[in-house]
Amino acid sequence: MNRLTRFIFAAAVIAVFPNPAWAGEFYKISPSWLEFAYYLSLLALIAACLYTGYSIYSTMQGGKLGLPWAFVMSALSAVLLRTILGFLSVIEVAFFKAIVFAVLDILFFLLLLIGLLLYKKNLE
Numbered sequence: 001m002n003r004l005t006r007f008i009f010a011a012a013v014i015a016v017f018p019n020p021a022w023a024g025e026f027y028k029i030s031p032s033w034l035e036f037a038y039y040l041s042l043l044a045l046i047a048a049c050l051y052t053g054y055s056i057y058s059t060m061q062g063g064k065l066g067l068p069w070a071f072v073m074s075a076l077s078a079v080l081l082r083t084i085l086g087f088l089s090v091i092e093v094a095f096f097k098a099i100v101f102a103v104l105d106i107l108f109f110l111l112l113l114i115g116l117l118l119y120k121k122n123l124e
Helices: 003-016 032-060 063-090 098-123
Strands: none
Touching: 032 063, 063 098
């Protein structure tokens, strides 16, 4: 089979058997207390980063930190939202489709990349 035939076959199988992937099925950390500790430490670290970033931004009053810093803060907010949704999945309050987490991951990296590129451009 050539590549095109394999691609068409794989696409047909995916289209015929559409099973949704739930984010909690990607990986399980065991024991369960370790999973709670993981998400709580992530939440604490991201909140600390957001607080530190906002304090730097407010101290500098914009300036060269203006638009790039807003992108970095938005990226941190996106990863905070993703972590909160992951924690809700761990404590079995709500479950989300995997595409939600994938979109938030991509949004985080795009916003962070744009912010860092704009910041680098302002340094020159």
